[in-house]
Structures are given as structure tokens and as C-alpha cells.
Amino acid sequence: MRSFRTPARTAAPTRRTLLGAGLAVAGTAALSACSSSGSGGHAGHGGSASPAAPAGFVAPxxxxxxxxxxxxxSGPVRSVRLTAAATTVDLGAxxxxxxxxxxxxxxxxxxxxTAGDTLALTxxxxxxxxxxLHWHGLALRNDMDGVPGLTQRDVRPGGEFAYRFAVPHPGTYWFHPHSGTQLDRGLYAPLIVDDPKEPLSYDKEWxxxxDDWLDGVDGSTPDAVLAELRKGMGGGGHGGGGDHGGGHGSGHGSSDAASATPAPGASGPSRMMMGASSDLLGGDAGDVAYPHYLINGRTPQAPSEFRAKRGDRIRLRLINAGGDTAFRVALGGHRMTVTHTDGFPVGHxxxxALLIGMGERYDVLxxxxxxxxPLVAEAEGKKATALAVLRTGAGAAPAATVRPAELARRVLTADRLKADPSVALAARKPDRTLRIRLTGGMEKYDWAFDGKPYTPDQRHPVKAGERVRIEFANATTMWHPLHLHGHTxxxxxxxxxxxxxxxxVLPNGTLTVDFDADNPGLWMxxxxxxxxAESGMMTVLGYRK
Structure with a gap:
């Protein structure tokens, strides 16, 4: 067994065997090396990169x-060019x-x-x-965080934006748009930050x-799904409960599967979820019934395959890029050792199996x-699965419907983990406590914080140097994966x-988190x-001057 080290910066890494992430890319849309266009960004066809500075607060x-x-x-510069475009993709079969x-x-x-590098991506x-483009999980400079109307201006069609920032921490991250429902299309990719002093030893990396997938299937688009959801349940479908009397409940789906109900007069099926339930998530599992669930862009009928040798120690970097689905993940015939969550080490x-909410990442050995x-990602509560295959020897590929016994055994959630001592916060009483209430329900589809849908002028104030505590009180009957930009x-x-x-944070539950205010700016x-989020469950943490 050998330690996994970072290669010289002369070429794209080839010693790691990756499933899907190393797909060949053709044509001018390819991700390729290029020159940086300077230290600042530019959006659209010119002009200032950041919105106007807010009075009394640090500007991005x-x-x-x-x-x-x-x-x-400022370490070695890694220069990349990335093109977002419409394309046809093959999901398999x-x-x-x-x-x-x-x-x-x-x-x-x-x-x-590598941690310490400067990333220059256009x-x-x-x-x-x-x-x-938002860099999910990175504690980067605020004007590179990728939130239109808050930290930068939109990148208009035909335009470019030059992102450039130091990458301080190793770990498993990813990037995606912060524009409307675009995340629920195919606009996402891994961002892996190698540790120059990697403490783990392993032979291969996967x-x-x-992802949960509906874009382009039977005329579906994420925008159309959001429009349908915004009409609300009107007291039907999901049952009563919730802040506004609509809430989530047991639904009236079929007795053996969560399902979508056809929408009269619609060009395609309704995508409103019925009958999805999970004890791990405290009840209702989600709002959207997806026709497909993917691992590295492939359906279970044509799964991608990762090859290794018997006895190889493999590091899996698991990323949930889904829009509405938590996944319960297990590798048939194996136990997993969790080493990191959201890029930071934990006690092994x-x-x-483990449960991964949208936006979360886990590293396991x-x-x-x-x-x-079979590596199976069960769409929690939705009675469907995604599949990939680990192959070390001869044998037939598992069936698309395989469900390994490990999924029903011990399932790890984040609250059972402990921070590794190297990254645990120093003991300190909070200087400031922010209390944020999660509100809304299915009847009106009016998700928000403190009953106020998002506007870019919202501010939860903090000052640099403070230890900040946030208490999220979930007053809804739905679970929510909450994400803070620019901090861990x-x-x-x-x-x-x-x-x-x-x-x-589970239904009617409370999530309490502490962080050090050490990265000034305006953060979502x-x-x-x-x-x-697009219905209003967003707000802004702002550093006072």
C-alpha cells in the first residue's frame, strides 16, 4: 500500500482511476488549460464584476x-477554461x-x-x-463566490467571467451555478483539492x-417543475400539517412505490412527488418524483464500472449533486470507513451505509x-436506486434492481461523527447567536427563512473575529439541507x-452550528x-465594516 500523492503540475492527473469524472470531452466545449484573464472577473460583455457596495457592510x-x-x-496557478452549453448526453441503455x-x-x-494553489478558471x-458558477464548500474570496445580484453580476449569454482565487483547504468539493434551477440540469462537476501532505494511504480513488434526473425526459425541465410546485398542493396530495396548513404528509401514492401523478392538460407527466416517506428524514422524503437516478451520469440499466484489484484500498469521494433527493449509499459486500465529510477530516x-443530503460530501475507504x-445509492424514501459497479474479478454485472443488504443495516448520519482534533474549533463561547426560523409548506410552496422570501438586501450581521452560533429552528414538516457559503x-x-x-435539519427539529467569522463579505x-431555495429559502450573512 502506498500513500497517494499529488502529481507534478505538467499534465492532467492520470494515475488516479476515476469513474465518469475523466470522460473524454470533444470540441470547443472542452475543459482545457488556458491563460488567465487577470486577477478580477468580468461578467457579460464588460462592466463592473460586483454589484454596488451595501451601506455599512463589507462589499464583495x-x-x-x-x-x-x-x-x-498565492501558490502555483492552475488555469482552466470551462464552457457551459446545451448538448445531448447519453444516460445509458x-x-x-x-x-x-x-x-x-x-x-x-x-x-x-492542490491546497495552496491559485485557481484561474474562465x-x-x-x-x-x-x-x-459557485464553488461549493470553499472558503474563497467573496467576489468569486458566484451569486448573481449579491457577489457578482450575471454572466450573460455569450459572455465570460474570469474566476481567480486561492484554494486554501484540501478536500472533496464541487461547483455548480447559483442561477435559478440550473443546478437541476447537468451543470455540475467535482472539484478535488489534493492535500500536499496527504495522511491517508490508498491505492485507487473513485x-x-x-444525481436525480428529469431534464429533457418527456418534455420536463426544472423550470417547469418549479412552476408546477409553486401552484401548491391546495390542501391535497401531501395531506395536512406544516406552517401554513398544507405541509408534507403521507400522501396518496401507490402502496408499493412513490409516484408522480399525471397533470391534466400538461405536455408531460406531473413531477410532484406523492407517497415518499423516510424515517431517517423524519417523514416526507421530497417534493419531486424523478424518472431517473444517476451515478456519474448513468442509469442503473447501463451503469458505469470501476476496476480495481482484490485487496486494493479505495478512496471513494461521494458527492450529492441532486436537486431534491437524499441518497442512502452502500457498497455490496463491504463496510465503509468514513474519513471526511464536506472536505474536513473526522474520526474514522x-x-x-450512509445518508447524504443534497450538497453534502463524504470520503470513505x-x-x-x-x-x-454493486455500489447502490438508494433515493431515500422514493423507492428507486442509482447504481455503479466495482469489478475486481470475473462475474456478471448486478441487476439494475439490486439492493444490497448493507442498505438495511447500520446507516450513518453526520451527527454520529466527531471532528478530527486537527480541525476541531477551539473551545470558545459564542460572541453572537443568530436565530433563524425555517418556514413554509407545500400548500402554498412558500419556503422561506422567518417567513420572508429571499431578497438580496437581507442581512444577518456579524463582525470579523467573532465566534458565531446559528440556531436553525425548523418550523416545517419537511427536512432541509442547509448550506453556508464561504465558511465551514x-x-x-x-x-x-x-x-x-x-x-x-429534520422536521420540527433544531440544528445548531458554530463558526469563526474569518472570511469577510456577503455570504448566502x-x-x-x-x-x-428558488421559492425563497435563502438569506444573507453580512460582515459589518
Whole structure:
């Protein structure tokens, strides 16, 4: 067994065996090396990159942001060009769809850097809509965070934006738009930040991206799904309960499967979820019934395959890029050792399966057995699965419907993990406590914080140097994966909890997190259910001057 080290920066990494993330990309849409266009970004066809500075708060391109970036240092520059464009992708077994991707691949080709590097990535927008690019989980400079109307201006069709920033922390991250429902198309890709002093030893690495898919299937688009959801349940379908009397409940789906109900007069089926239930998620599992669930862009009928040798120690980097689905993940015939969550190390913990909410990431180690094994991501509560295959020997591929016994055994959730001592926050009482209430329900589809749908002028104030505690009180009957931009918090509900940037709060539950206010600017806090966020469940953390 050998330690996995970072290669010289002369070429794209070839020593790692990746599933899907290394797909060949053809034509001018390819992800390729290019020159940087300078230290700042530019959106559309010119003009200032950032919106106007807010009174009394640090601006995204303010001197405080520049000082924090300078303190991170400036390592070797990794220059990349990325094109977002409409394309046709093959999901497997003869199923092709028209969607939007980065570089024509699904998932987009990974970007790989080493902690301490400077990433200079130019996004070219060949889409019919304005877009943006958010670096999920990174504590980067605020004007590069990729939130239109808050930290930058839209990247208009035909325009470009030059993102450039220091990458401070190793770990498993990803990037996606922060523009409307575009995340629920094919616009996502892994961002892997290697540790120059990698403490783990392993033989191979498998980057695994999970997704729920509807774009281009029977005329479906995420925008059409959001429009349908915004009409609300009107007291039907999901049953009573919730903040506004509509809420989520047991529904009236079929007795043996969660389902979508046809919408009269619609060109395609309704995508409103009925009958999805999960004890792990505290009841209702989701709002949207997806026709497909994918691992690295493939359906279970034509899964991607990862090859290794018996006895190989494999590092799986698991990323949930879904819009509305938590996944329960297990590798048939194996136990997993969890080593990281959201990029930060934890005390090593063994489990049979783990639950991953939208936006969360987990790194796990497995020692490969001899044979052919299913990696299954069960769409939690939705009675469907995604599939990939680990092959170390001869044998038939597992059936598309395989459900390994490990899925029903011990299932790990984040609250059972402890931060590794190297990343645990120092003991300190909070200087400031922010209390945020999650509100809304299915009847009106009016998800929000404190009953106020998002506007860019919202501010939850903090000051640099403070230890900040946020108490999220979920007054809804739905679970929500909550994401804080630009920071990593520590779960405070449990002693010594893990460091994360995205965490699940259960129905009628409370999530308490602590973080150090050490990255000035304006930062989004939002639900990472894309439909909840676009309906208003977003707000802004702002640093006072």
C-alpha cells in the first residue's frame, strides 16, 4: 500500500482511476488549460464584476476581502477554461436527453488542484440564459463566490467571467451555478483539492457523483417543475400539517412505490412527488418524483464500472449533486470507513451505509473484495436506486434492481461523527447567536427563512473575529439541507461534532452550528433543495465594516 500523492503540475492527473469524472470531452466545449484573464472577473460583455457596495457592510470586492485573500497567499496557478452549453448526453441503455452541461460531459470533467494553489478558471457562457458558477464548500474570496445580484453580476449569454482565487483547504468539493434551477440540469462537476501532505494511504480513488434526473425526459425541465410546485398542493396530495396548513404528509401514492401523478392538460407527466416517506428524514422524503437516478451520469440499466484489484484500498469521494433527493449509499459486500465529510477530516468511523443530503460530501475507504459488487445509492424514501459497479474479478454485472443488504443495516448520519482534533474549533463561547426560523409548506410552496422570501438586501450581521452560533429552528414538516457559503461550521448539537458546510435539519427539529467569522463579505445561507431555495429559502450573512 502506498500513500497517494499529488502529481507534478505538467499534465492532467492520470494515475488516479476515476469513474465518469475523466470522460473524454470533444470540441470547443472542452475543459482545457488556458491563460488567465487577470486577477478580477468580468461578467457579460464588460462592466463592473460586483454589484454596488451595501451601506455599512463589507462589499464583495472590498479592501477587507482583498486583505483576507492576500493572507491566504498565492501558490502555483492552475488555469482552466470551462464552457457551459446545451448538448445531448447519453444516460445509458439508449436514453439520450438534451440538457445543459460543462464541456459536454455529465458530470462535467473534474477540476483538480492542490491546497495552496491559485485557481484561474474562465467560464464561457454559451447557454440561452445568464448563468454563474459557485464553488461549493470553499472558503474563497467573496467576489468569486458566484451569486448573481449579491457577489457578482450575471454572466450573460455569450459572455465570460474570469474566476481567480486561492484554494486554501484540501478536500472533496464541487461547483455548480447559483442561477435559478440550473443546478437541476447537468451543470455540475467535482472539484478535488489534493492535500500536499496527504495522511491517508490508498491505492485507487473513485469519484462518485450522485444525481436525480428529469431534464429533457418527456418534455420536463426544472423550470417547469418549479412552476408546477409553486401552484401548491391546495390542501391535497401531501395531506395536512406544516406552517401554513398544507405541509408534507403521507400522501396518496401507490402502496408499493412513490409516484408522480399525471397533470391534466400538461405536455408531460406531473413531477410532484406523492407517497415518499423516510424515517431517517423524519417523514416526507421530497417534493419531486424523478424518472431517473444517476451515478456519474448513468442509469442503473447501463451503469458505469470501476476496476480495481482484490485487496486494493479505495478512496471513494461521494458527492450529492441532486436537486431534491437524499441518497442512502452502500457498497455490496463491504463496510465503509468514513474519513471526511464536506472536505474536513473526522474520526474514522465504520458503517454499512450512509445518508447524504443534497450538497453534502463524504470520503470513505474500502478494501476491495474479489468479484463484482454493486455500489447502490438508494433515493431515500422514493423507492428507486442509482447504481455503479466495482469489478475486481470475473462475474456478471448486478441487476439494475439490486439492493444490497448493507442498505438495511447500520446507516450513518453526520451527527454520529466527531471532528478530527486537527480541525476541531477551539473551545470558545459564542460572541453572537443568530436565530433563524425555517418556514413554509407545500400548500402554498412558500419556503422561506422567518417567513420572508429571499431578497438580496437581507442581512444577518456579524463582525470579523467573532465566534458565531446559528440556531436553525425548523418550523416545517419537511427536512432541509442547509448550506453556508464561504465558511465551514462545526455541528454544536453534539459534543465535538464534525466540521461541515452543509447539514440536514429534520422536521420540527433544531440544528445548531458554530463558526469563526474569518472570511469577510456577503455570504448566502440557503436550503440546498434547489426548489426550496428558488421559492425563497435563502438569506444573507453580512460582515459589518
Amino acid at each position: 470586492d472590498g479592501k477587507e476581502v482583498a486583505a483576507a485573500e492576500a493572507a491566504r497567499g 439508449g436514453r439520450t436527453v438534451r440538457t445543459w452541461t460543462y464541456g459536454g460531459a455529465l458530470p462535467g470533467k473534474e477540476v483538480r488542484v 467560464l464561457a457562457n454559451n447557454l440561452p440564459q445568464a448563468t454563474s 469519484v462518485v457523483v450522485l 468511523t465504520e458503517t454499512d 474500502v478494501t476491495a473484495g474479489d468479484g463484482v459488487f 461550521f462545526q455541528l454544536a448539537n453534539v459534543a465535538g461534532g464534525p466540521r461541515k458546510d452543509t447539514a440536514v 445561507i440557503h436550503c440546498h433543495n434547489v426548489y426550496h
